[in-house]
Amino acid sequence: xxxxxxxxxxxxxxxxxxxxxxxxxxxxxxxxxxxxxxxxxxxxxxxxxxxxxxxxxxxxxxxxxxxxxxxxxxxxxxxxxxxxxxxxxxxxxxxxxxxxxxxxxxxxxxxxxxxxxxxxxxxxxxxxxxxxxxxxxxxxxxxxxxxxxxxxxxxxxxxxxxxxxxxxxxxxxxxxxxxxxxxxxxxxxxxxxxxxxxxxxxxxxxxxxxxxxxxxxxxxxxxxxxxxxxxxxxxxxxxxxxxxxxxxxxxxxxxxxxxxxxxxxx
Amino acid sequence: xxxxxxxxxxxxxxxxxxxxxxxxxxxxxxxxxxxxxxxxxxxxxxxxxxxxxxxxxxxxxxxxxxxxxxxxxxxxxxxxxxxxxxxxxxxxxxxxxxxxxxxxxxxxxxxxxxxxxxxxxxxxxxxxxxxxxxxxxxxxxxxxxxxxxxxxxxxxxxxxxxxxxxxxxxxxxxxxxxxxxxxxxxxxxxxxxxxxxxxxxxxxxxxxxxxxxxxxxxxxxxxxxxxxxxxxxxxxxxxxxxxxxxxxxxxxxxxxxxxxxxxxxxxxxxxxxxxxxxxxxxxxxxxxxxxxxxxxxxxxxxxxxxxxxxxxxxxxxxxxxxxxxxxxxxxxxxxxxxxxxxxxxxxxxxxxxxxxxxxxxxxxxxxxxxxxxxxxxxxxxxxxxxxxxxxxxxxxxxxxxxxxxxxxxxxxxxxxxxxxxxxxxxxxxxxxxxxxxxxxxxxxxxxxxxxxxxxxxxxxxxxxxxxxxxxxxxxxxxxxxxxxxxxxxxxxxxxxxxxxxxxxxxxxxxxxxxxxxxxxxxxxxxxxxxxxxxxxxxxxxxxxxxxxxxxxxxxxxxxxxxxxxxxxxxxxxxxxxxxxxxxxxxxxxxxxxxxxxxxxxxxxxxxxxxxxxxxxxxxxxxxxxxxxxxxxxxxxxxxxxxxxxxxxxxxx
Numbered sequence: 069x070x071x072x073x074x075x076x077x078x079x080x081x082x083x084x085x086x087x088x089x090x091x092x093x094x095x096x097x098x099x100x101x102x103x104x105x106x107x108x109x110x111x112x113x114x115x116x117x118x119x120x121x122x123x124x125x126x127x128x129x130x131x132x133x134x135x136x137x138x139x140x141x142x143x144x145x146x147x148x149x150x151x152x153x154x155x156x157x158x159x160x161x162x163x164x165x166x167x168x169x170x171x172x173x174x175x176x177x178x179x180x181x182x183x184x185x186x187x188x189x190x191x192x193x194x195x196x197x198x199x200x201x202x203x204x205x206x207x208x209x210x211x212x213x214x215x216x217x218x219x220x221x222x223x224x225x226x227x228x229x230x231x232x233x234x235x236x237x238x239x240x241x242x243x244x245x246x247x248x249x250x251x252x253x254x255x256x257x258x259x260x261x262x263x264x265x266x267x268x269x270x271x272x273x274x275x276x277x278x279x280x281x282x283x284x285x286x287x288x289x290x291x292x293x294x295x296x297x298x299x300x301x302x303x304x305x306x307x308x309x310x311x312x313x314x315x316x317x318x319x320x321x322x323x324x325x326x327x328x329x330x331x332x333x334x
Numbered sequence: 335x336x337x338x339x340x341x342x343x344x345x346x347x348x349x350x351x352x353x354x355x356x357x358x359x360x361x362x363x364x365x366x367x368x369x370x371x372x373x374x375x376x377x378x379x380x381x382x383x384x385x386x387x388x389x390x391x392x393x394x395x396x397x398x399x400x401x402x403x404x405x406x407x408x409x410x411x412x413x414x415x416x417x418x419x420x421x422x423x424x425x426x427x428x429x430x431x432x433x434x435x436x437x438x439x440x441x442x443x444x445x446x447x448x449x450x451x452x453x454x455x456x457x458x459x460x461x462x463x464x465x466x467x468x469x470x471x472x473x474x475x476x477x478x479x480x481x482x483x484x485x486x487x488x489x490x491x492x493x494x495x496x497x498x499x500x501x502x503x504x505x506x507x508x509x510x511x512x513x514x515x516x517x518x519x520x521x522x523x524x525x526x527x528x529x530x531x532x533x534x535x536x537x538x539x540x541x542x543x544x545x546x547x548x549x550x551x552x553x554x555x556x557x558x559x560x561x562x563x564x565x566x567x568x569x570x571x572x573x574x575x576x577x578x579x580x581x582x583x584x585x586x587x588x589x590x591x592x593x594x595x596x597x598x599x600x601x602x603x604x605x606x607x608x609x610x611x612x613x614x615x616x617x618x619x620x621x622x623x624x625x626x627x628x629x630x631x632x633x634x635x636x637x638x639x640x641x642x643x644x645x646x647x648x649x650x651x652x653x654x655x656x657x658x659x660x661x662x663x664x665x666x667x668x669x670x671x672x673x674x675x676x677x678x679x680x681x682x683x684x685x686x687x688x689x690x691x692x693x694x695x696x697x698x699x700x701x702x703x704x705x706x707x708x709x710x711x712x713x714x715x716x717x718x719x720x721x722x723x724x725x726x727x728x729x730x731x732x733x734x735x736x737x738x739x740x741x742x743x744x745x746x747x748x749x750x751x752x753x754x755x756x757x758x759x760x761x762x763x764x765x766x767x768x769x770x771x772x773x774x775x776x777x778x779x780x781x782x783x784x785x786x787x788x789x790x791x792x793x794x795x796x797x798x799x800x801x802x803x804x805x806x807x808x809x810x811x812x813x814x815x816x817x818x819x820x821x822x823x824x825x826x827x828x829x830x831x832x833x834x835x836x837x838x839x840x841x842x843x844x845x846x847x848x849x850x851x852x853x854x855x856x857x858x859x860x861x862x863x864x865x866x867x868x869x870x871x872x873x874x875x876x877x878x879x880x881x882x883x884x885x886x887x888x889x890x891x892x893x894x895x896x897x898x899x900x901x902x903x904x905x906x907x908x909x910x911x912x913x914x915x916x917x918x919x920x921x922x923x924x925x926x927x928x929x930x931x932x933x934x935x936x937x938x939x940x941x942x943x944x945x946x947x948x949x950x951x952x953x954x955x956x957x958x959x960x961x962x963x964x965x966x967x968x969x970x971x972x973x974x975x976x977x978x979x980x981x982x983x984x985x986x
Contacts, residue, residue, distance in 0.1 A: 140473035238849040256854025279854035
């Protein structure tokens with residue numbers, strides 16, 4: 069379902085939500101005013117209670133069920149107003165937090181299921197280059213040979229003497245066009261940071277430290293593809309969605325906040 | 335369901351929904367939102383076949399967690415987590431998320447795959463209950479207990495945890511209140527959550543980079559004895575949308591296997607089940623009989639072996655490899671046992687030693703050999719993995735990044751190690767009994783749903799208690815040291831079988847190529863052991879631990895048949911250790927010195943790290959908490975890995 073742009077604006081949501089709330093609260097002329105001692109259950113309230121029942125149960129309530137539902141409504145209304153009168157909503161941190169998260173949730177709901185267009189995603193990529201700064205490195209593929217030494221000194225001696233054969237190890241001697249994330253899983257973070265700054269060539273370089281020891285490396289190839297939109301599309305959509313949820317919460321808050329005069333005694 | 339058998343099944347299912355899927359008022363609202371799910375490419379929504387270039391042989395272990403709960407789980411939500419599947423996936427992929435209790439958190443290294451395993455019973459029910467208006471709970475559901483839970487959930491996180499503890503106890507004891515709800519609407523809600531979940535999984539599933547597998551947890555718990563299974567699918571959402579999670583509370587494992595068979599028949603897909611932490615099953619997970627106590631049939635054994643190729647042997651709620659009572663000659667057997675050996679999950683039934691054999695993996699493997707000798711089929715031919723069973727949506731297995739079993743003991747609760755823990759229990763267990771959780775390693779040719787699942791199905795997987803050490807074993811005949819120096823992986827695959835494989839007895843002692851490398855970003859290794867289980871000439875079950883290679887073998891000479899301890903570099907004051915003891919890599923070729931022709935046997939490898947701080951010690955230092963004497967005595971441990979076994983099959 070594709071909604072027009074204006075329908076996705078949080079401001080619109082809040083106006084609609086506010087209007088709905090206003091209607092709900094004033095419907096039948098009985099706003100939940102804690103100061104009021106009148107609880108009116110007229111035809112419209114009855115209808116609402118019956119509707120709610122039908123929605124949940126898949127059938128209309130019997131007369132007895134409706135009477136019970138009305139009693140429950142009245143009881144809840146009485147206790148709710150008494151709670152407000154006692155100021156329980158203000159002093160109860162849990163209630164406050166719950167209400168806050170409900171407001172946040174209503175602001176972000178639409179974004180969770182929205183489907184961004186290609187245009188939107190391209191714009192998002194352009195606006196957030198920092199999110200994808202490492203995308204090229206993480207997805208670059210390398211080919212290299214390595215030989216292993218348990219001490220740095222031995223590795224240096226081997227490098228200068230040209231006798232590059234190292235010690236026996238289960239680490240592969242050669243890696244062919246493998247993504248850096250896979251290299252990291254096998255050789256660890258230190259090794260990958262070292263490898264990232266080497267220039268490809270035919271010479272043995274190093275030694276690079278790893279969690280295992282020291283490595284001489286012949287980095288034969290590094291293919292770093294510039295971030296390609298198609299391959300990033302899924303990640304972009306997920307990130308965009310998350311950013312949207314966050315922004316919507318913030319903007320919704322800004323809209324509400326602008327109606328207050330905030331006076332902080334600093 | 336097409337099978338006639340399912341007519342009765344459906345009744346049970348309906349009743350369950352009626353019982354557990356309490357408030358369904360929000361079902362309509364949720365359903366309305368999910369119509370416009372974002373679409374994803376076929377590459378992401380499929381099983382990954384033909385999407386990435388595959389290696390000739392599995393080239394590295396892929397790391398994952400098959401047992402993670404989000405806010406869709408009845409208990410996880412009740413315990414307080416407010417993070418959903420999307421945050422869970424982002425976190426597992428290595429991104430930073432904000433935990434429910436407020437702090438930002440991230441994995442130091444991303445995982446390669448994830449199974450979100452929310453409880454199929456009452457999927458989303460506590461969330462729906464929590465979100466329902468109070469009058470609805472009070473009057474429509476009309477159950478005093480449910481209303482009390484509702485109020486407790488809203489009162490405070492502590493009360494919420496308590497309420498869900500009671501709910502678990504009630505479920506364990508089979509008296510969840512018959513709260514009045516419309517089963518149709520609740521079933522609809524479950525289906526809706528499942529489908530929404532599948533869409534989210536597809537969005538984060540990226541062949542070659544990160545695999546999001548569909549799954550859930552089936553939670554049978556007769557009398558509180560834990561028989562849970564994680565159900566895991568190989569398939570894309572085109573197939574998994576054709577099923578819904580199968581409830582566990584009043585169904586049995588054979589019924590679950592029937593459900594799995596029906597799924598495969600209906601869709602052409604693949605599914606498997608993973609029994610998890612059998613340590614609190616009070617001997618029921620691996621019985622010598624059928625569930626009802628009658629003698630086991632070959633049909634039952636074959637079905638079980640097909641359905642459950644892998645067992646989760648280590649997780650937050652303790653370690654289920656073996657128990658010191660079962661393995662008195664195993665000096666490393668006590669890991670992750672304390673607290674969990676006392677009784678079943680809610681501690682309503684104490685464990686007596688005769689129950690241990692049915693609760694631990696090694697004894698189950700041995701029982702399998704006996705049952706095979708009796709009826710020709712081995713029901714317990716399983717591989718081994720670890721996972722977290724975290725209920726915080728955060729798949730953390732590292733000791734220095736433990737986010738707690740549930741939100742009620744996240745890092746915000748700084749004294750969590752010393753506190754009694756009340757997961758439906760009132761006595762006996764403390765925070766420090768929890769492990770930080772484990773991970774599953776899968777030897778696969780590439781990172782896709784199909785490849786990861788197939789590694790599980792052929793048992794080419796292993797368990798670790800968190801560290802990512804690389805462990806490999808090939809079994810065959812006539813392997814020599816020279817084989818290790820050459821292209822040993824090719825040799826292993828062409829002349830032998832990898833972990834999880836089976837060898838036919840050829841009248842010679844089997845030999846094994848074994849390599850273990852430390853976690854590249856973790857602690858050094860102490861030793862590699864081969865654990866052999868077999869039936870002796872009189873049919874008795876036997877086990878033996880062989881130290882086959884260890885660090886500094888020249889100076890650490892065996893004495894009295896034992897390898898001396900590796901040492902301990904842990905500084906108790908600042909939770910650090912030094913990697914100046916132990917080895918970075920251990921490898922050997924080992925031939926069974928006690929082989930007898932015709933013996934039924936299994937062999938698996940256990941790799942031990944040098945001692946390192948447990949999460950409790952990190953907590954003590956980070957939060958300035960003083961651990962109790964008992965907790966302090968347990969604050970340093972040797973983390974480990976368990977491979978799947980290789981079986982030696984007798985020709986008889």
